[in-house]
Amino acid sequence: MAESKDLLQILWSGADVLRGKMDANEYKTYLLGLIFYKYLSDSYLVSAYDLLNDEMPETLEEAQAAYEEEMQEDEAEEFLKELKGSLHYTLEPQMTYTSMLKDVKFNAFNREKLQAAFNRIQESDELFNGLFADVDLYSNRLGTGDQKQSATIAEVLRVLEDADLINAEGDVLGNAYEYLIGQFASETGKKAGEFYTPHGPAQLLTRIAIMGQEDKKGLQVYDPCMGSGSLLLSCKNYSNEPDYIKYYGQELMPSTYNLARMNMFLHKVHPENQVLHNGDTLDADWPTDVETGFDMVTMNPPYSAKWSAAKGFLQDERFMDYGGKLAPKSKADYAFLLHGFYHLKQTGTMAIVLPHGVLFRGAAEKTIRETLLQNGSIYAVIGLPANMFYNTSIPTCIIVLKKHREGRDVLFIDASNQFEKEKKQNVMKEEHIEHVLELYQNRETVDKEAYLASFEDIKENDFNLNIPRYVDTSEEEIPVDLKALTKEIEETNKAINETNATFLDMLGELTFADSETKESVEAFLKVFGEM
Template sequence: MAEGKDLLQVLWSGADVLRGKMDANEYKTYLLGLVFYKYLSDSYLSKVYDLLNDAKPESLEEAQTAYEEIMESEDAEELLEELKESLHYTLDPDMTYVSILKDAKNNAFNREKLQAAFNRIEESDELFHGLFADVDLYSNRLGTGDQKQSATIAEVIKVLDDADLIHTEGDVLGNAYEYLIGQFASETGKKAGEFYTPHGPAQILCRIAMTGQENKKGLQVYDPCMGSGSLMLSCRNYSTEPDFIKYYGQELMPSTYNLARMNMFLHGVLPENQHLRNGDTLDADWPTDEETEFDAVTMNPPYSANWSAAEGFKQDERFMDYGGKLAPKSKADYAFLLHGFYHLKQTGTMAIVLPHGVLFRGAAEGSIRKTLLENGSIYAVIGLPSNMFYNTSIPTCIIVLKKHREGRDVLFIDASKLFEKEKKQNVMKEEHIDHVLELYNNRKTVEKEAYLASYDDIVANDFNLNIPRYVDTTEEEEEIDLKALTQSMRETDKQIKEENAALVGMMKELTFQDDATKEAVEAFIRVLEEV
């Protein structure tokens, strides 16, 4: 049985099969898609066996045999109805991972059968529509010609056989999937920004968003730029009722949207608690007809992205209360912030990662920021270390927002030095994350680390929230000991003279083939003797 690190090693071995054939941004789709298919198939066989024998199977092969036998009997139809109701999908016996693996081991792998399994799952329920659309089993990336392409997929299927996805304890599978997503993010670099928030910022965001709401049953989490869904899913770690959390997320990129859907299932989120959508967050508001305000809003939107900033948005409820100003066309940062804030409950907390420019840029952004501060909406600003994110090396900040609170003070935290350098990225360790949360929860001024600014402080700074205006992290320079410095200079001067004299002595012993060279060296000696 592959659990914990073993499971990670097995899954990562699947990546090794594909690594030489295409870049990480492409092969992540194959590996994560096939892992998800194996999970659905293995869960399906396990459920079949449980319905027939009221027990978990010793092996999937045992469950496969039981399934094949019952499908030949008159009870087949009743079983399929029960499976469809509980799992939302069905598979024929020859569509299971076990069946396709057997073919792969016997050199009889058939891509059509695997494609038929994908199609069956996608057509079973709206939940699964288009889920495997990016897993192109006929791509030239897999190799040249049918045989090589089939062999590549068959090899991945064989490698993944070692991953026992059914007997894994707790959240092992979800965490393994999360680990894979993180590994792909670090390999894909710039492209990773669209689907992954690194561990440190993610944990700070989620812990802040969950503060005071840890025991709420039926908590609703919203991320309108959800990527792989990792931020929303991280909120589970800080809830005493994780199985009752409802997730509302939107994502623009179809392949990333599919990744988020898979991620939800692999973390054991029930279908009725998943409310995910593929769409453009700024272009049209969502959600509008069901739950529209949420307890926790977590966001890591694309930084300083372009958007239309069309005049019509001035009448959009999300943006209309900010002095008739819209986020600039070339910097959608405040459009994302206001969208998320609009969907925040009166009692909730929102945390968003943005570039530092939002703290001090003027014009329309300055006007929006001023309105937010006048309303007491900005609760805290946390400066993160630079080079934390895969798609940019710039330093970023977390802005925490609340609605209708008493007071208009703002807590500033400078966490820019709380990191360890690792390979390409700076990484925040658990002690760094804990320290930021300690500063956040204490909400007090701490020299060189945090400053609780009154509203008058903010006004005095002309509504500029640039962190160094509030948290002074400069170190006093040590006093210079002039006596010691003078002595050091004398010793250095004496050493230079001694070295020059030695060099002159050696040069005077040189012999020359022509007068021009001799004159040049003698001139150089005179310069040295003058020093």
Template structure:
């Protein structure tokens, strides 16, 4: 069986072949794309062998040989039809990873065959349309000239040969892919904000969104700013029916959208449970037919992004019930929040990460916030530590929303000190995450940690949700004992006087070899005598 640690080492060593030639944001595309191609190819050959022998192959070379042989027989058409039906794609024998690896080892690798394999997969089914569009096998980034460019790709192909992607059990492969995405996020810094939510905030979001829905079969998860899909996929860790979860996600950046699609397959999510779209979430609502409300909504949108805030949006069902107000053009935070909330089921839970400004800013945002609070829609506010995310060092908060619940109280949690400092980022460990969830589940006031605010409390604060208004984390200063302080000062003054006297005596005992030196020392002594 594939060992998780070994698999990680092999996959990450593939990055060493590309590092130095381009920045991490670019070589992530090559490595993750080639890992995914190997997975599809190896899965295909394993399926061929299984159909012919009713068991998994010991080696992919053996499966390759049988595939080449069966294609020479009259049974070839039936086999290919079955493969297309079950796998959604087919590959010629010379398009498989095994065949291309053989070429690489024998120094006759050519990129045309690999590109042909990419094209075949992409053209096989809408599921794979444009999936390898970002993996440019002819880029100058790979080296100068055809030979160096081909050698770079061939070297990655050879390194990845050590990764057994077929015998990996459970989520080992998916978790390894997540690890790679996290490593690239660490290397790319600010650009990582487009595709990755760090582990701590991600687990808090998902555990809250899944709370009470762990046993639901056919649960529907929605992330309209899905990035690499990691948030949605983390929800399966807290489900007792993970194979039946349906994922609905939208992503603006085409390359990140492709990464999310690959991530779904590598977590072995069935194609019929993947509903992913490349599009602008705020510009046009999606989804708008069939399933439009979801059990769990998780979001980490771009903070304070610009959007059009066009007048027409006031008639948009997502935004029309908030006093005729829209999120301002310069800060789309509430537009993202209201979009996600619109798509939440009456029985579901939504958790979204946003900057603290949404808790207290006035004008249109203040109006929207007031209506949400009057409706009882805001269930909890959790303050996170600063410097948690790759794209900003500012502190952020998680807002939890529910529909049609009894009561309008809001739980405030201050988790700003629950972290450990590591290299570039602050990191929330498992004990920090567990503490937040414990406070969330108990839903009661805990001094300096949490406060359950009544609607009257919030109204008295003019609907301002700034966490320090509710959770007081200030430390009282120690009372000063004036009597002992007076004694201390007297003692200190006495010691200063004694020290000065000793210094004057030492200076008086000095002998001088010039009148200038004597004059300088006498001037120095005069200063002390005047004090």
């Protein structure tokens, strides 16, 4: 195939076509959806050509021509069956991206054909059901009237032409997609909290949760608030058996759920290894029909969200063993935590990001916290820098949980200064993450950075886990040397007096053009001399 331009540059250029027409939260859906469609279409043509000729095509146009020719043959139905068996979807020749692009170049693009392609993919397999539902090809956001709307979509298709989505090595395409999601998160600000965890905290959460399990084949990971799936997919970077990871994720927002599904495919996660669900994590437990203990649970739930806290939840296995208390209606933080913890294997590790309030708030939250501590479930508390996340500037913390471990001590780490300031956000760089991981692994007290608290320490603090109670980061005030300070003041006063005297002498030597100016200066000298 022809060499492509820099992939990121091409993909990002697609955003420029849409940027002036709608905000980033909307145009991300179009761009990411069209990139995914191109990926499926290009993969389809290459697979078809390979099936026919047992080799890769030189160009997509060559693959298109071979596919069109094959579809005229008597064995076309058998050929389609074979393609669907391996890819889970089929496309008519006129539904491919290559065919659409040809129409664009001849000013004959018809968005109905593109919609038909979306529909064909979505109807091919349950795996793709509703995947393009948010890509509204008939929206007024694209322009006024059929012609302008079609022209906008056609221009995006034209811009993406040179993006080689098939020959990208390793996770280049997946990482480019991740980059775009991150850029959109940066542009959309507070709206981004629902779909993206910044790279630094995501890396820290994942590396803590996977620690000791890097060589496990068939690692099962779970994120009940998965957003775009970024946190789940970061496991691939730290596992020595990435092709065997099984991903379980749930997401409330349908559009974000679809984004996660696309993200999985673009990271080349096999369909059998992705078990994703669109639903309300707290409302009804999921998953329930399979083995529900996971090796890793990572979460970045919405902070202090509202939930029903209905009394019926006290009979729910996720929440029933915590002193007869539920997370309050106005703050679902502990409901999310307990849901994730319930689904953790006895040998697994869970890492969750939450606001600091969960460490010290009273009432029901204190009862739940105390129960977790009594059981030895809380393993570590790590204070993160402020302004790390797109949806809030407040400081947050990572709570690490384990089941049935020996001991009830808790490691506290103050990582609030482990960041570098960038344009909009504070960012944890590699050296900051490595330093926190070193403190976490060593699990010992380090002055002003970490404290290994015994259960007795925590009990004495009335089960309050506020980090400053354990890690003292205050600096001692330098004692003032009064003798030296007095001498310094005397020398300063002497210098001021000498300067004033010189200044008065200079003014006294002035000559004046008129008596009025002379009187004004003399009055000034008199006042200045009395000071």
